[in-house]
Amino acid sequence: MNAVVKHRLFWPALVLVLLLLLNVLFTDGFLSIQMRDGHLYGSVIDIFRFGAPLILVAVGMTLVIATGGIDLSVGSVVAISGALSCLWISGLDDQNGVGGVLVAVGLALALSLVLGVWNGFLxxxxxxxxxxxxxxxxxxxxxxxxxxxxGQIITVNSAPYKLIGGGYWLTLPFGIIVVLVVLALTAFLTRRLALGLLIESVGGNAEASRLAGIRSRSVIIMVYMFAALCAGIAGLMISSNVSSADGNNAGLWIELDAILAVVIGGTSLSGGRFSLGGTVLGALIIQTLTTTIYSIGVPPETTLLFKALVVTVVCLLQSPAFREKAFRRRRRPAPVPAPAGEKTDPGDRGEGEGPGATSAGAAPRRVHR
Structure with missing residues (x-):
């Protein structure tokens, strides 16, 4: 049992379960999932669907943080990606043409990669x-x-583009499928190949990695490109879901939620070891928390405070030092050793105890030489 409690994902998983149970108390049929018109619907499905952009950004942020870096620009990349794709689609004669939508998506993701290269170069x-x-x-x-x-909000009316963030495929929201594919590819590249070890090595000590023959600069540029790519896909999802692009508000502060998700998932900000599963769990906690705030009727003016309080509790529960101070058991004080030159009478024993033991509350009898 101690091994389970000490696992780095135990406390985040417990908080997620408690949040879900809290929603069950305030929302009837919260855990029910229904099939309508060949699509899955339900509150749990909505948490995954609306949390898909955050999960993508957080996964990219995980690899950046694993190298000892940070990326505060992912929110802006989200806005740029959505703005460019919607601008291109709005200029098409046929917005429902698949070819034109694919070109828009390709341009947005290509620009995202360029922005990632820029960050990596700096x-x-x-x-x-x-x-x-x-x-x-x-x-x-x-x-x-x-x-x-x-400076305007660009609106589009494109069914193929709507599929990215608001459509369904194989009964699931298309955004969830995209997240699963990205997660599977990332896990394969970082856990089945040597790439993950290279990233952790650079995060542990970039100079030592360079001296060991690892191209640390190439690794760093690559992870910033990947983070920007994930942010670009998230931007397509967000703009697609509302069929519009808002350069001012799209992806606003998503970088902070992504960093929180990575930290909640157990990845250290100092770099080194990282956990993709923990990051996904952290992102789900943040999205579930947002859903919980609306379901229990938290006043809008206290929403951010409530959210910060829950995140603080999760981080404290994850801290071994805090748990040691908050939940440590009282230990009996160790016996005071006899001064040098004196010895304890071995015949002085507590009733029914072994050799060398003393009776409760009595000091050992000392025999002077």
């Missing part, structure tokens, strides 16, 4: 601190998204 090539390098794109990227949309 961090690995120019030697700028990751938080500063990505902060540059965080600010400039939001302005670029507004330039693309000309």
């Amino acid at each position: 961090v690995a090539g120019a030697g700028i601190q990751p938080i500063i390098a990505t902060l540059i794109l965080m600010v400039a990227g939001r302005g670029l998204a507004q330039l693309i949309t000309d």
